[in-house]
Every structure is written in C-alpha cells, then in structure tokens.
Amino acid sequence: MAGEINNPGSYLLPIEGGQKFPTVTQLIQQAGGLTTVADLDNVTIKRQFQGETLTLTLNLWDLAKKGQLKQDVTLIDGDEIIIPTQEIIDIGETRLLSDANFGLSANQEINVAVVGEVYRPGSYRVIPESNTVSGSQGNIRRQPPRLTFAIQLAGGIKPLADVRQVELRRYNRDGSQQIIAIDLWNLLETGNIEEDIILQEGDTIVIPTAASLPSEESEPLANASFAPASMRVSVVGEVRSPGNIEIPPNTPLNQGILAAGGFDKRRANGATIELVRLNPNGTVTRRDIDIDFAQDITEGDNPILKNNDVVIVNRNFLTAASDTLTTIFAPIGALTGFVNFFRLFDNN
Numbered sequence: 001m002a003g004e005i006n007n008p009g010s011y012l013l014p015i016e017g018g019q020k021f022p023t024v025t026q027l028i029q030q031a032g033g034l035t036t037v038a039d040l041d042n043v044t045i046k047r048q049f050q051g052e053t054l055t056l057t058l059n060l061w062d063l064a065k066k067g068q069l070k071q072d073v074t075l076i077d078g079d080e081i082i083i084p085t086q087e088i089i090d091i092g093e094t095r096l097l098s099d100a101n102f103g104l105s106a107n108q109e110i111n112v113a114v115v116g117e118v119y120r121p122g123s124y125r126v127i128p129e130s131n132t133v134s135g136s137q138g139n140i141r142r143q144p145p146r147l148t149f150a151i152q153l154a155g156g157i158k159p160l161a162d163v164r165q166v167e168l169r170r171y172n173r174d175g176s177q178q179i180i181a182i183d184l185w186n187l188l189e190t191g192n193i194e195e196d197i198i199l200q201e202g203d204t205i206v207i208p209t210a211a212s213l214p215s216e217e218s219e220p221l222a223n224a225s226f227a228p229a230s231m232r233v234s235v236v237g238e239v240r241s242p243g244n245i246e247i248p249p250n251t252p253l254n255q256g257i258l259a260a261g262g263f264d265k266r267r268a269n270g271a272t273i274e275l276v277r278l279n280p281n282g283t284v285t286r287r288d289i290d291i292d293f294a295q296d297i298t299e300g301d302n303p304i305l306k307n308n309d310v311v312i313v314n315r316n317f318l319t320a321a322s323d324t325l326t327t328i329f330a331p332i333g334a335l336t337g338f339v340n341f342f343r344l345f346d347n348n
Contacts, residue, residue: 006032025102033105116207119155156228162210235260238268
C-alpha cells in the first residue's frame with residue numbers, strides 16, 4: 001500500500017480457517033488510516049492476472065457518502081493499492097473522513113508547528129481529544145487534533161493576529177507542499193466548523209499580522225476558543241497589592257484595579273488613574289481616565305484592558321504633600337539626631 005496512508009508499506013495478511021479475503025478498507029485500517037489529503041475518488045488497485053497488470057479504479061467516497069459496498073473491493077495476493085494526493089483540499093471532506101471507519105486515525109499524537117502572531121510560537125505535540133458519547137456508559141470517542149487546539153497550545157492569538165488569513169502548510173507523501181487558506185473569523189461569525197481543520201503530522205500553522213483590527217472585533221476574538229486563557233497587566237502605585245496580575249481576557253479597567261486589591265483608601269487618588277499601553281507597532285500611549293467602579297464597560301471611562309497594559313494609581317494631594325515634607329525634613333531629622341548624639345557624648 002502506497003500514497004496518502006499513515007503507514008505505507010507491504011503487509012502480510014494471514015488467511016486461516018476459511019476466513020474471507022480482506023477488503024480495501026480493512027487494509028487501510030491496518031495501515032494506520034488515511035492522511036488528510038487522500039484522494040478517495042481515484043484509489044487505484046494494480047493486480048496481476050494471467051501475466052498482465054490490471055488496473056482497477058475505486059471511488060471510496062461513494063462508499064463513505066452513499067454506502068456503495070461494491071467500491072470496497074476484496075483483495076487478493078500481490079495486489080498493490082495506491083492512494084493519490086488531492087490537488088485541491090476540500091476541508092469539508094476532511095471532516096467527513098474523520099467519521100469514516102476507514103478514514104483518519106484518531107489515536108495518533110502528531111507534531112505540528114505554530115508560528116506568527118501567537119504568544120508561544122514553536123513546535124507542539126498535539127494529542128487527540130477524547131469526548132464521552134452522549135447516552136453511553138463510559139464510551140469515549142477520540143477526535144483527531146484540530147487547528148484551534150494547536151493555537152491554544154501556542155498560548156493563543158495576539159491582539160493583531162489576522163485570523164482571516166491563516167495558512168496551513170502541509171507536505172504530501174511525494175514531498176510537495178500544499179497551502180490551505182483558513183478564515184477563523186468565519187468560524188466565529190457563522191459557526192462554520194469546517195474552518196477548524198483537522199491536522200496531520202508535520203503541519204505548519206502560520207498566523208499573519210493584521211494591518212489593523214476594528215475595535216468591534218476585539219471582544220469576539222478575546223472570547224474565542226483560540227484566544228489566550230489569561231493576560232498579564234501591571235497595576236502599580238497606591239493599591240493594596242501592586243504588581244503584575246493575571247486576569248481573564250475582556251477584563252475592564254475597574255475590575256483590573258479590584259484584582260490588585262483595590263485602592264489604598266488612605267493614599268490613593270481615587271478620581272483619576274493613568275493607563276499606559278504598549279501598542280503592537282512599538283508606540284506607547286498614555287491616558288488619564290476618571291474611574292467609576294459602577295460604570296459599565298465603555299472606551300472612555302472603563303475600557304477593556306489589553307495584555308501588558310500598565311495601570312498607575314497616583315497619590316492623592318494630602319499624601320503627596322506629606323511624602324514631600326517627609327523627604328525634605330528627613331535629612332534635618334538625621335542631622336538633629338547626629339548633633340544630639342555628640343551632645344550626649346560631651347555630657348558624659
């Protein structure tokens with residue numbers, strides 16, 4: 001067996017005790033299942049008969065879609081089965097392959113690479129997902145690894161990820177490469193799960209950078225399954241627990257302050273805070289925001305925080321004045337103590 005099969009090679013199949021000869025699909029199962037680029041319309045069997053080579057062409061899609069058992073040909077000794085490569089990938093058919101009993105293997109871990117606008121680009125080992133079948137008792141069905149799961153492993157998409165232009169680069173058995181265009185925004189907008197393509201060994205997922213991102217798309221992307229599970233912001237100044245904090249995506253400013261323990265009521269200026277943001281293009285913006293903890297999410301008074309934002313809670317006027325006086329008079333106090341020490345020494 002050769003071509004788009006997970007374990008191509010020669011197979012010795014024992015025939016014992018009146019057992020029937022195996023069929024094409026049984027051999028595919030034994031050979032580890034199909035790859036995601038298998039062309040089932042043109043499966044070829046080469047068979048030697050009376051010194052001549054006969055060529056049979058099968059359409060296994062007729063078996064998968066219509067149940068035409070005549071396509072599942074019985075094999076004989078010496079048959080050669082060749083499963084060619086699809087020239088144009090149909091991602092809808094790929095999902096159908098995962099449901100066929102002779103289709104994609106759902107038990108194999110695979111290695112893929114994720115690069116571009118993700119937080120942890122690199123190579124990842126993706127494990128098939130396990131789901132309990134509804135209404136069954138402990139019956140678990142394994143699902144082949146999918147695109148969005150690999151993006152999750154890579155830390156999720158960055159704020160300027162262009163999810164409309166995702167590329168999947170896939171190598172075929174003959175060494176050629178195919179590039180599959182994927183629109184993950186279509187998945188979010190319409191629920192088209194065909195965009196969540198099934199992966200295979202050696203795939204490379206490329207998440208490009210968007211020139212700009214409409215503000216109305218930020219919230220849906222932050223809630224997507226392939227978004228980061230959390231983000232880090234810094235809340236510094238007059239709060240109870242200043243420092244770096246981990247918060248969920250789409251956390252508004254007032255909730256970020258509360259996550260840092262809230263204002264230090266004795267020292268904080270509770271009226272206005274500063275929001276410093278490092279933009280994807282390397283620039284930095286700074287805003288003064290009148291904070292209101294009862295305010296719903298608005299861009300003006302209670303914006304959504306983004307990864308690596310810095311929230312600065314300044315001192316109130318009384319605290320600032322007190323700290324300034326302490327700074328001014330601290331040297332005088334130290335000098336006074338120094339003089340008193342020598343006076344005490346002289347008296348002795």
